Amino acid sequence: MGVSHSYLTRVEAQRLLGVTTFGMWRLVRKYDKFPKPDERPYSPFNRNQEPEEVWDATQLYSWAARTAEFAHRGAVLLRHSPENSAPGRWLGHRDTPRGPALDWHTEIGVIRLVHCGDSRVATDIASALASNGNKDSVVTVCALYGDMGLGGPALVAADTAHPDIEYEAGWDDVATYVGQVLPWWPDLLRLPSLIRAWKPGAQVAMVEIPANDNEKVLRRVAANESFDVTSRVAATDMANGIRNNRIDNTNHEIEIFCMEGYGDRPNQVVPGAVPDTTHHPLPCDGDREALQSGWHKLALHTHPDAVAALEVAVGREPDLLPFGAVTEIPVQPGTISDRWTRRLTMCDPTAAHAVLAQDAKVDAFFIDPLTDMPVLCAPGDGGKQVWRFYAPLSLPAGGAELASVVLHHTLWVLTSDGHVHPAPCTPAEHLWWGDGWGDRASEAASVVDQLLTDLSAIVDLHKHWDAPKGLTDLFNEEHKKGAELTRATLLHARMTPPRTR
Known part of the structure; x- marks a missing residue:
């Protein structure tokens, strides 16, 4: 994306401008x-490179175009354009290694616009x-910059006379040479078939937004009767959300890049295609x-x-899944985690196990019989x-309450009925303690605060920074690994006013 930079030695700069050493001086x-x-x-690929005086090629090439003495040697689209120039002639599309392009014959030569x-x-x-003889007599090649310029979508140009030098060009300048408004396609509808089919004066195509891989996966699940009907409904709901987002984003993109213009000067751009919104929103x-x-x-x-569907959900809306944050701890006999792992039950892997494992090698799959959480050893x-x-x-509470918390790689909860659990945590957060380099251990404090009130509480960390300041101060201390904080200690901290700083 954007203009790629190159550099010219003194000899190359003189050659570009057509001057001698004295002329350069x-x-x-x-x-x-x-x-x-x-x-x-500095280039890591040429560490023995001697210091050398060079010019930014884009800067020099652009300066030349705007300086009367050297305009004929400067960037083609930055030169002063002729007044009352004749309209260009559309030459159709050309397929290139980077996608189809539209060619226009103009007074300055053929302009090739690649929609990429x-x-x-x-x-x-x-x-x-340039290397193949330039049989189409193209004088400059334009591609999309990926941003918005003053007169329409921003463009990057490279002239065939100096193809290694890119510079930013104006959409409205190209439109002036062409003599008409130019088509632009939003990212999701920038399809080769649509670009090839376009002709001047063509009606704006209304096109269905193609499904991405995530939507395709969810649609397959929704159509598969081997899944429970509630699962198929859930997959359909998320697939519809993806489709709605893609249509909304495309319409917003069109609003930005095809806006009417600034003041009295209209932009010379029209959408080449718009999304089909017949059934929108789903x-x-x-x-x-x-x-x-x-x-x-x-x-x-x-x-x-x-x-595959679960991987989509983890990335898109993890709050719909029955799992909290991914946690990893070392296998260490004799620790608090060892007490927990002794109750795990070995099992065959489920979709949840597969997503948890990703591409890692796994020695065994387990499930926690008290919380149904997937666990693996790897x-x-x-x-x-x-x-x-x-x-x-x-x-699970069953009438028990939080008895203590042990700090060992993560937070461990000991209950009054003798069980050990990893502390609950929402998918987007993590539990830690100690000096956070200016950050505060408010997530841990918030979880403990909620469990002290109700051991079975479904933890909510949307406003973890509002946790009791005394608890936050407690977890912000540097505790030894394996330290145990009793219920009495935690309750006292919860009631302690914040420390003055």
Whole structure:
């Protein structure tokens, strides 16, 4: 994205401007705005490179175009354009290695506009033309910059005379040479078939937004009768949300890039295609509990599509899943975590296990029978085994209460009826303690505050910074690994006013 930079040595700069060494010396004294040289940027690929005086190629090429004496040697689209120029002639589309382009014959030669926003598109295509004889007589190649300029979408240009030098060009300048408004396609509708089919005066195409991979996965689940109906409804709901977002984002993109213009000067741009909104918006954001139930059943499934759908949900809306934050701790006999792992039950992997494992090698799969959380044992760094698991969102209470908290890699909750649990934590947070380099351990304080009141509480960390300041101060201290904080200690901290700082 954007203009790629290149540099010219003194000899190359003289060749570009058509001057001698003395002529170069004269330019520095004649023109106050003549670009100043710099030292060639450091390159890790050429560590023995000697210091050398170089010019930014884009800066020098642009200066030349705006200076009467050298305009004929400068950037083509930055030169002073002729007045009352004749309208250009559309030459149709041309396929390029970076996608289809539209060609226009103008008074300055053929302008090729490639509807692609990747880096070095203009340079790559201009270089290919120059090295292959430029049979189409293209004078400059334009590609999308990916931003908005004053007269329309911003462009990057590279002239076939100097293909390695890119510069930013104005959409309205190109439109002036062409003699008409130019089409622009939003990212999701920048399809080769649509660009190839466009002709001047064509009606704006109304096109269905293509489904992305995530939507395709969810639609497959929704159509698969081997899944529970609640899971299929949950997958449909999320797929509809993805489709709605993509249409809304595309419409917003069109509003930005195809705006009418500034003041009395209209932008010379029209959308080449717009999304089909016949059924927009699709129904989504249904009953939260029903959706959570559907995703819970998918998490327990063993079908590969359930795994793929769960990966989509983890990245898009993890709050719908019955799992908290991913946690990893070393396998250490004799520790508080060892007491917890002794109750784990070995099992066959489910979709939840597969998503938790990702591509890692796994030695064994487990489930916590008290919280239903998936757990796996896998090799960690240096070959040492680790436990990886989802933190629960809540704990089973059964009339018990929080007895103490142990600090060992994460927070561990000991209950009055003798059980040990990893502390609950929401998917987007993490539990820690000690000096946070200016940050505060408010997440841990908030979880403990809620569990002191109700051991079975479904923890909510949206406003964890509002946790009791005394508890936050307690967890902000540097405790030894394995330190145990009793219920009495925690309750006292919760009632303690914040420390003065």
